[in-house]
Amino acid sequence: MTASFALIDGNSFYCSCERVFDPKLRHRPVIVLSNNDGCAVSRTGEAKALGIKMGAPMFKIRDLCKREGVIVFSSNYALYGDMSRRMNAVYERFASDIEIYSIDESFLDLTPVAPEHREEFGHDLRTTVSTWTGVPTCVGIGPTKTLAKLANKIAKSTPQLRGVCDLTSDEARREWLPLVALEDIWGVGRASQAKLWAFGCKTAADVAALDPRQARQTLTVVGERIVHELRGRPCIDLEAVTPTRKGCAVTRSFAGRVESLEMMQEAVAAHATRLGEKLRHHGLATDHVTVFFHTSPFDSGPSRSVSTTVDFPEASNDTLVLVRAAKWGARRIWKSGYRYAKAGLMTVDLVAPALSQRALIGALDREKSGRLMAALDACNQKHGRGAVVPAAVGIARQQNAWITKFDMRSPRYTTRLNEVLVVGNA
DNA sequence: TCTGGGGTCCTAGGACCC
DNA sequence: TCTGGGGTCCTAGGACCC
Numbered sequence: 001m002t003a004s005f006a007l008i009d010g011n012s013f014y015c016s017c018e019r020v021f022d023p024k025l026r027h028r029p030v031i032v033l034s035n036n037d038g039c040a041v042s043r044t045g046e047a048k049a050l051g052i053k054m055g056a057p058m059f060k061i062r063d064l065c066k067r068e069g070v071i072v073f074s075s076n077y078a079l080y081g082d083m084s085r086r087m088n089a090v091y092e093r094f095a096s097d098i099e100i101y102s103i104d105e106s107f108l109d110l111t112p113v114a115p116e117h118r119e120e121f122g123h124d125l126r127t128t129v130s131t132w133t134g135v136p137t138c139v140g141i142g143p144t145k146t147l148a149k150l151a152n153k154i155a156k157s158t159p160q161l162r163g164v165c166d167l168t169s170d171e172a173r174r175e176w177l178p179l180v181a182l183e184d185i186w187g188v189g190r191a192s193q194a195k196l197w198a199f200g201c202k203t204a205a206d207v208a209a210l211d212p213r214q215a216r217q218t219l220t221v222v223g224e225r226i227v228h229e230l231r232g233r234p235c236i237d238l239e240a241v242t243p244t245r246k247g248c249a250v251t252r253s254f255a256g257r258v259e260s261l262e263m264m265q266e267a268v269a270a271h272a273t274r275l276g277e278k279l280r281h282h283g284l285a286t287d288h289v290t291v292f293f294h295t296s297p298f299d300s301g302p303s304r305s306v307s308t309t310v311d312f313p314e315a316s317n318d319t320l321v322l323v324r325a326a327k328w329g330a331r332r333i334w335k336s337g338y339r340y341a342k343a344g345l346m347t348v349d350l351v352a353p354a355l356s357q358r359a360l361i362g363a364l365d366r367e368k369s370g371r372l373m374a375a376l377d378a379c380n381q382k383h384g385r386g387a388v389v390p391a392a393v394g395i396a397r398q399q400n401a402w403i404t405k406f407d408m409r410s411p412r413y414t415t416r417l418n419e420v421l422v423v424g425n426a
Numbered sequence: 427t428c429t430g431g432g433g434t435c436c437t438a439g440g441a442c443c444c
Numbered sequence: 445t446c447t448g449g450g451g452t453c454c455t456a457g458g459a460c461c462c
Contacts, residue, residue: 033430034429034430034431035430035431036428036429036430036431037428037430038428038429038430039429039430041430041431041462055429055430056429057428057429058428058429059427059428059429060428060429062428075430101461101462102461102462103462104462105462186460186461187459187460187461188460189459189460189461190459190460191458191459191460192459192460220436220437220459221435221436222435222436222459222460245433245434246433246434247432247433247434248432248433249431249432249433250431250432251430251431251432252430252431253429253430253431255428256427296429297429298428298429342430344431346432405428
């Protein structure tokens with residue numbers, strides 16, 4: 001049986017989630033901002049038509065938004081994550097193997113569906129998702145994941161396809177690939193684009209026609225895979241089971257600038273708290289954490305970028321251990337006289353706590369730590385993230401310069417009882 | 427005043443070993 | 445003038461993704 005994949009994703013996903021809960025947003029230009037209300041990361045068609053580019057900094061488009069009546073939201077990840085889960089629950093009914101590729105994209109294994117029924121399958125799928133969740137989608141179908149992604153791009157930009165593009169047949173690929181620009185190929189970024197251009201490639205059809213060995217020479221194995229995949233020969237499998245993650249990071253820009261060690265330590269302590277939550281949520285631990293902070297490349301003052309790695313005697317995911325390490329690391333690399341714009345914590349080489357090497361001396365009381373962390377997580381789950389934090393995070397100063405901005409966030413309609421929609425008068 | 431955050435994979439090159 | 449030949453492992457950095 002020849003392999004077949006479908007890629008389904010939400011149209012202007014974050015904006016569409018906002019629209020589900022506020023019909024007044026329909027047919028209006030809407031954008032959703034990145035963390036810290038920095039840049040536009042999701043735009044409806046109406047907003048794109050006004051010339052708002054992906055990643056446009058808010059301070060540069062503020063006037064335009066005001067003038068044109070663009071509705072602006074901060075990111076509401078609790079809402080988008082929950083909508084994403086609902087959409088995937090729908091996909092589960094349509095395919096036995098699915099790969100959740102990102103918050104708004106999933107691959108479905110379409111191999112069992114007969115080729116002549118695949119397009120119809122795509123239409124059924126997006127109609128059901130729209131009816132059950134309210135989110136509009138597009139579906140791309142092809143014999144490889146790269147072609148399914150490509151088909152999805154075509155479906156997005158070609159209204160007469162009504163949201164579904166099927167590149168199963170050779171004829172369909174001969175028709176469409178010459179119309180797809182290099183930048184729309186999955187895995188081809190700016191650098192590869194320039195190299196392909198030098199080879200005379202202008203479209204996906206040109207890339208498919210390249211000699212795979214030549215592609216490997218200039219673009220490594222990644223390039224060779226792309227050529228094969230564009231020709232319909234699968235090199236990238238569906239990953240139905242999510243692989244264990246390899247690293248974990250918590251990094252944030254500050255709403256203002258941080259100029260004191262005390263405030264920097266509060267910021268990294270807050271990041272350490274979040275890192276602990278993430279590690280425990282994934283059932284993982286680490287025996288080191290890298291602390292970094294730097295000034296902004298956009299500021300005119302003196303610039304500085306530093307990092308340090310703090311090792312633990314044994315792997316841990318205890319918030320208190322992480323907070324201590326973060327503060328210690330921050331002090332070690334601290335230097336005054338700079339206006340720091342961003343700080344973060346990163347770890348790699350995550351391990352399952354049970355498998356990790358135990359330290360012989362100075363070992364933590366694991367059972368005690370586990371119970372305390374479980375209680376902490378349960379409490380924050382019930383009362384909202386940040387309800388209980390280590391004292392080092394500095395509750396009294398939480399409104400300070402390092403805090404991240406979310407000034408225009410919509411209610412968390414689906415995950416907070418006190419924020420659900422209320423119909424009629426109270 | 428204000429420019430996101432969090433991942434993965436690949437390669438080159440150095441350190442080290444026999 | 446001559447100055448081995450591989451292996452492996454680790455790290456930093458590039459490229460790309462959403």
